Amino acid sequence: MRTRFAIKLHAVLEKHFPERRVFLKSDSDTRFIRLRPATQLAAYAGAFLLVAWAIVATAIVLMDSIGAGNFREQARRDQRMYEQRLNQLSAERDARAEEALAAQARFNSALAQISVMQSELLSSETRRSELETGVEVIQTTLRQTMRDREAARKSLAALKDSGATTPATEAAAPAQMAFMTAALSEAAKERDQVRADAQSALDERDALETEIKLMRERNDQIFRQLEEAMEVSVEPLNKMFRQAGMAPDRILEQVRRGYQGQGGPLTPITFSTRGEQPDPDELRANKILGQMDQLNLYRLAAQKAPFAKPVHASVRFSSPFGYRRDPKTGGRRMHNGSDFAGPYGTKIFATADGVVTYAGWMSGFGRLVKIRHAFGIETYYAHTSRLHVKVGQRVSRGDHIADMGNSGRSTGTHLHYEVRVNGRPVNPMTYIKAARNVF
Structure with a gap:
């Protein structure tokens, strides 16, 4: 038995959404579908929500695209300023x-x-x-x-x-x-x-x-x-x-x-062999x-020590060191390095003197180069497209060791760069930022 509120609500809905019937006729039979006021209201509400969601999603995509473009432009400006500052410091160091x-x-x-x-x-x-x-x-x-x-x-x-x-x-x-x-x-x-x-x-x-x-x-x-x-x-x-x-x-x-x-x-x-004190000069x-x-x-x-950037071209710093949302599974996982996104085939350089200990395919990393340096430091260069070094080869800072690619567990062309000290991953940007005012 319906209540008075339900009756009044039905009357209001009947006024705005009168009951409609959709007839379906065939050669031998005629049938109809009854569209009650509540059904029409639910359909209108669903359509409104769908349109609103489409508008909001479009706005978010546009804002993200505009923001990404501004971020890339800012990154390019920062890169140019960094390179100018690096050239000035190099000139000052040479003059000194x-x-x-x-x-x-x-x-x-x-x-x-x-x-x-x-x-x-x-x-x-x-x-x-x-x-x-x-x-x-x-x-x-x-x-x-x-x-x-x-x-x-x-x-x-x-x-x-x-x-x-x-x-x-x-x-x-x-x-x-x-x-x-x-x-x-x-x-x-x-x-x-x-x-x-x-x-x-x-x-x-x-x-x-x-x-x-x-x-x-x-x-x-x-x-x-x-x-x-x-x-x-x-x-x-x-x-x-x-x-x-x-x-x-x-x-x-x-x-x-x-x-x-x-x-x-x-x-x-x-040196004095007669026990005399050296003069002040x-x-x-x-x-x-x-x-x-x-x-x-x-x-x-x-x-x-790896006081240098592994990529000299203009690239985008796409992912930092630390916990992040996994791009494949969406879960929260530890990211042991820094990601630099750039064009396919961008040259990758060794960040310090050392010896190549691994150059080949490794699950998850794709084509990987590992270099052992002094002081217990080791660097990883992952997801490359082509390798230019082999195991046992001695490299110097600035040597071309690989090209940027999309191999292994990757969502796009980039370089995954790691620095490990005594086997423990550390933030690579610590070394890169520390050398900004020197090299």
Whole structure:
């Protein structure tokens, strides 16, 4: 039995949606389908919902397409800015390196000039000492001669006063006096010459001291430039390793132990075998050489760690490291790498020096390249279309190792790039972002 509300509702529906019949006629029979008001209302509501859903879905698709286009354009702009910044930093790094080399050449030239000047100064000091000794000898001889002359004069006067002089003695006295006068004049000339030579040696010494002072000031300026260049060059590398989670001291020690070719630790300038303390210039020079050695070790370590992008062309960063919605099943799964989407056949490059440990097909990864690097690091390059390396091959950073493709468990052309440290996956962008202000 229907209620009053149901009756009223039916009356309202009957007013707007009167009952209709659809007749179906055949040769021998006629049938009809009754369309009640509630059935018509449900049909109209379903049609309205279908149209509304189509409008909303179309709007969402259009907005997503517009947003994806803006994102790609923004990604291209970021890529261009990144490449410009990378080129600027590379130019600055090269300029700093050239300045360091030029400063080192000037420093070596200055050290050679200082050595020559020190030898000349020592020779001048020795000559001055000899001249002073000669002056003292001549002065002593001159004083002794003057005393002898005075004694001779006194003796001659005493002989004259006593009347004991003879004609021969009186005749010989002027000759003796003339001889003594000539000897005194010669001694005085030699004394004046020695004094002049001594003064000339002192003037030369003062000039050498002034030149050495200027040379030391130039050396100090060169030292400051070298120290600033070393600080500017070493600090970004140190920061890069720290941001990548790699302890710089431990990394440098590993490189120092394993590096056996050219470019190892530099030899200090001088060593003292007499127990003397090195002067400040030697200490500063040895400190700079130590920093140059550290910079060289940083360069070697940076080549062995994946501080580079695996793709140099313009690509889209399509999926980050971490948990995400699986593109195949729709479930939530861990994504152990970063995805870079680009055109089919885009070149893929090694991100660090290492040895190829796998090059072939692997389930899920498709065509895969695995490279073992130093410090327990390993990189994966998956879903490639073509491989350009083989197992056991040694590669360097920037070597062309594969082409981008769509092999294996993939929804489109892209590169799946992984970095593993001691077998544990880590975020590859940690290394790429850490090197943005260096390479």
